[in-house]
Amino acid sequence: MTKGDWNLGDVTTPCLVVDKGKMQANLDRLASMVAAQSIALRPHLKTVKSIDAARFALPSQQAPATVSTLAEAEQFGRAGFADLLYAVAVSPQKLDRVLALRATGVDLKIIVDSVEMAESVAARARQAGDPIPTLIEIDVDDHRSGVKPDDTDNLRAIATVLSNGASVHGVMTHAGESYELSSEADRMEAARQEAERTVQAATILRDAGHACPTVSVGSTPTAFVPVARPGVTELRAGVYMFFDLVQAGIGACSPSDIALSVLTTVIGHQHAKDWIIVDAGWMALSRDRGTAGQKVDQFYGMVCNDAGEILDDLVVLRTNQEHGVISVRPGTTGTVPDLPIGTRLRILPNHACATAAQHDRYHVVGEAGATSEIWPRFGGW
């Protein structure tokens, strides 16, 4: 973290800006929802990918957290975060790195969803003398990976294989289809189903004699609903720390909650087309067009002034690698304001995970817009 050596007026654009007050409010909102349910929160760090952001977001370095790559596990582990779940099915080639990181004292847990991979994990765990805590991934909504929650034979077979060397730590799921929803009622139903089906899988394993202490569920759309989750021990979510336009379209936040934006500079105009051209193209914003299928298409992002106030009906209509074209939202009747070359604007992203990944640092804005810190971020695998 570095302090005080930049300000929003002269920083090189495009760059990421984080509104620390909004991020804190997003963190507080989920923390209070989870506290009311007496389950643990295991935030996903795949969105922020930053040691400084993780220190800001987590109550302590002993607090549970989730990662999406072994590079994240290693970076956060080296920085002192001690309780990590690698929430992508592991492959045989990655087990050496898992064991090496665990040998440094990081309690890294992994997931599997097949007998084939369970055999590989159990064999390496036996060989290393380390009963790697392993969760079985459950597919609650036909989204992606995982064992069906009622596939008793498969669940028991995986647990039996695992327990010969590794530790059957529990079950986990990610209700990824919830990203397609847009009403709170639908999200509540998805959250209930996510919890019930994951608990169902845990019950099958417990009936077969496995302790299965952890029942881990989560996604930002299903996390932000007031649903009881009996039997669930922990909740995971990541993008909520920043929120984004996809989450606003789903209804999990409003655009004014979004803590992440891309600062950009006007570099030209095409007056005949009512276009403002800025230096944030898809390299800075990402190619993510997650709102394209939602009720309101935000194109490549909503446009704000340099203080972060939304400019109604202005969107980034199209992008090239280093160019963004700002115009009025198609179907509206306004015209673009007169913004001279050199004007600074901020763009709210479709998908915070994707946009943040295009950058190597966050410029953090504190209270009353005061510049405060730079938080480096990392990528890679």
Add this chain to the structure above:
Amino acid sequence: MTKGDWNLGDVTTPCLVVDKGKMQANLDRLASMVAAQSIALRPHLKTVKSIDAARFALPSQQAPATVSTLAEAEQFGRAGFADLLYAVAVSPQKLDRVLALRATGVDLKIIVDSVEMAESVAARARQAGDPIPTLIEIDVDDHRSGVKPDDTDNLRAIATVLSNGASVHGVMTHAGESYELSSEADRMEAARQEAERTVQAATILRDAGHACPTVSVGSTPTAFVPVARPGVTELRAGVYMFFDLVQAGIGACSPSDIALSVLTTVIGHQHAKDWIIVDAGWMALSRDRGTAGQKVDQFYGMVCNDAGEILDDLVVLRTNQEHGVISVRPGTTGTVPDLPIGTRLRILPNHACATAAQHDRYHVVGEAGATSEIWPRFGGW
């Protein structure tokens, strides 16, 4: 560049692989087309963003090259590349960095497309005593930025303002709409129009007394056609070094010419859905779906075996951050092959610029698949 410390079997996935032989063939193909026309080639380095790749691609460090960010200009300039065109309209805030890099001996040229910005450039150039060579951007196809080639008043006004401190180095264009074409006849027409209209703008400036030595055109789709370009002095293209599925859809290459791929590992299956799940999601492949609007949609990429041989009708159908779902192309009748967990595959990208940008290095494969070098790459602005 590092040698010999990796092989495709044990490298961490996902990662980028470059086939050096294919890259060389792509470079040779454009070089021979351009040599036949007696115009200079000014390759765009925004795709590779790598000192090692640039050394491989350019005949010498004195050879002309193009960049899309000042970070590229600074990195390549520090590495000894001496003749660079920054091909995105500059903003006032960036002029200090332009002048600082020029002061180190790098012949960095910039572009403008308005009187407003020309005034800013001329004022800073006068103040610094450095007549920054500046090209006027021309909009030949209503694509993005630039002055219309027949807008005599505007062209002359910009040149007049510029010449009071900076140097009117010429005109440049990028026929970006050519990315929407799919026949060679259409690309030839776009290339003719790109050349003629840019020369038209140069003629207007020369008639007004400006020497305008450089007439710079280019895009990969318009570069790879046998069209005479009388009056054009240099041609720019970048993505051709690797090529990609968008360029194959346009007809500028075939899929077997593509030199860039993402190496990935099978991490699971959903047998009931005929899905293979791999560890290359959109974080590794990018969110670019440039083939979605083409005649053949390649989804998130064509699938090859670990030797780079295309597996017919297999595509990455969908992605999440760290998951890719491989299945047969919708509409075909095949089934996925039996690929155990741990199997290595390579994915050909929609858009090489976007996919490469998700990574910090290239794993370069030499003759007969021998692993050879690692080429670091950079990003940022």
